[in-house]
Amino acid sequence: MMVNTRLVDKVLDDQTWQNLITEPDKRGVTPLFWSNVALHGTFGLDLDKRIDYDAGTVPM
Incomplete structure (x- = not known):
């Protein structure tokens, strides 16, 4: 939930x-x-990549 x-x-x-x-x-x-x-499955987590929180947002 942090993301x-x-x-x-x-x-x-x-x-x-x-x-x-x-x-x-x-x-x-x-x-x-x-x-x-x-809820029923897994997801791949690539610890070598970072999420760019500062990339900005685009309003709809």
């Missing part, structure tokens, strides 16, 4: 998103989403 939290944090730091997200939206934001979690 989810960092990604949500990064989006909320972006000024473009701050102008788009309303107060009710902010209350509904949670890092505990499950779209990237495989």
Whole structure:
């Protein structure tokens, strides 16, 4: 969940998103989403690669 939290944090730091997200939206934001979690299986973890948290976000 640390990655989810960092990604949500990064989006909320972006000024473009701050102008788009309303107060009710902010209350509904949670890092505990499950779209990237495989409950029945495994995933490969490459410890030689890093996630670039500072790459930026692209608003939809």
